[in-house]
Amino acid sequence: MIDSTSLTAIADTATQVAAIAGMNLSTLDIIGYIVIAVGVLFDLLGAIGLVRLPDVYNRLQSATKSVTLGTLGIMIGILIVEGFTSIGIKAIICGVFLLLTAPVSAHALSRGSLRFGAKMWKGTVIDSYGKDKLGGPQIETKEKKDEVA
Amino acid sequence: MRRIILCVLTYGFWLILTLPGGDRLVWIRHVTDWPIYIVGAVVAILAAVFFGGEFTHQPLSFLNPRRWLWAIVYIPVFMWHMLVANLDVAFRVLHPRCPVNPGIVKIHTDLKTDVAKAFLANSITLTPGTMTVDVDGDTLYIHWIDVVKDGTDIEANTKAIAAKFEKYLRRIFE
Numbered sequence: 001m002i003d004s005t006s007l008t009a010i011a012d013t014a015t016q017v018a019a020i021a022g023m024n025l026s027t028l029d030i031i032g033y034i035v036i037a038v039g040v041l042f043d044l045l046g047a048i049g050l051v052r053l054p055d056v057y058n059r060l061q062s063a064t065k066s067v068t069l070g071t072l073g074i075m076i077g078i079l080i081v082e083g084f085t086s087i088g089i090k091a092i093i094c095g096v097f098l099l100l101t102a103p104v105s106a107h108a109l110s111r112g113s114l115r116f117g118a119k120m121w122k123g124t125v126i127d128s129y130g131k132d133k134l135g136g137p138q139i140e141t142k143e144k145k146d147e148v149a
Numbered sequence: 150m151r152r153i154i155l156c157v158l159t160y161g162f163w164l165i166l167t168l169p170g171g172d173r174l175v176w177i178r179h180v181t182d183w184p185i186y187i188v189g190a191v192v193a194i195l196a197a198v199f200f201g202g203e204f205t206h207q208p209l210s211f212l213n214p215r216r217w218l219w220a221i222v223y224i225p226v227f228m229w230h231m232l233v234a235n236l237d238v239a240f241r242v243l244h245p246r247c248p249v250n251p252g253i254v255k256i257h258t259d260l261k262t263d264v265a266k267a268f269l270a271n272s273i274t275l276t277p278g279t280m281t282v283d284v285d286g287d288t289l290y291i292h293w294i295d296v297v298k299d300g301t302d303i304e305a306n307t308k309a310i311a312a313k314f315e316k317y318l319r320r321i322f323e
Contacts, residue, residue, distance in 0.1 A: 052242055054249065058249055058294060061278065061292070062242060064280065065238050066239065066242075068231075069231055089165060090166065099275070103272075103274035103281070104271065106280055107270065107274060107282065111282050120252075127253045
């Protein structure tokens with residue numbers, strides 16, 4: 001298991017490595033950069049999901065969740081590196097606004113594409129919204145022809 | 150009353166946004182920076198005049214410490230669910246076969262106020278495999294990336310998706 005002493009040891013080692021490379025980083029800086037790296041990793045996962053998942057709605061899931069947490073991670077990392085300076089506080093405000101606005105945009109996009117008529121993936125189990133509001137489930141029925149091209 | 154509170158909040162936000170830069174935090178500006186205060190005040194008053202009508206109908210509940218306390222309790226709970234959600238999505242994305250079982254299901258909420266419903270919808274969107282598509286009265290339509298059974302049981306859906314947030318949001322917003 002990872003505990004706080006081993007984390008501190010890792011951070012100390014990282015500080016020494018950075019010092020050899022000619023960079024002057026404190027333990028807090030290292031932790032901040034690790035948080036930023038994790039955030040970037042989640043952003044990357046979100047991007048991969050955007051390519052791999054089957055339809056608009058699943059892609060929105062991936063884009064919204066991973067990218068929100070990833071970008072929030074970057075903002076928190078900036079706060080840790082910068083401390084409570086004007087930059088750090090602005091970063092945290094950005095994070096709060098991201099949390100408030102990202103789900104709203106995902107909601108608007110998904111509702112808009114349903115109403116526009118973007119069909120859901122053929123493996124979709126149920127579409128209560130289409131059944132109640134749009135006069136029938138909006139699930140695509142046959143295989144796409146141009147998938148090879 | 151609503152407009153005054155909105156004005157104060159907006160102006161406070163402006164002050165935070167325009168904090169002087171530098172290595173450490175300086176709360177007091179140099180005297181020659183007075184235009185920043187003036188511009189902020191004008192914009193805050195304009196915002197309060199134009200958008201005060203859209204603001205919450207119970208502005209005094211901002212001053213209720215119990216609500217703030219529950220909001221502070223809610224943040225780590227929410228963060229935890231969000232982290233789990235992301236690991237879940239990450240697993241699905243990286244899995245060779247993309248194991249998704251998506252669908253839009255209905256859930257039912259007991260929350261009454263609009264703000265509480267908005268926050269419930271936002272929380273649902275940011276947590277495990279669920280995304281709010283539409284809100285209609287007390288029914289929410291949720292796109293669920295991994296539908297349990299056939300997804301027609303509204304009670305079971307509600308329990309799986311919304312119950313963990315509702316108890317906190319009810320205490321914060323109602």
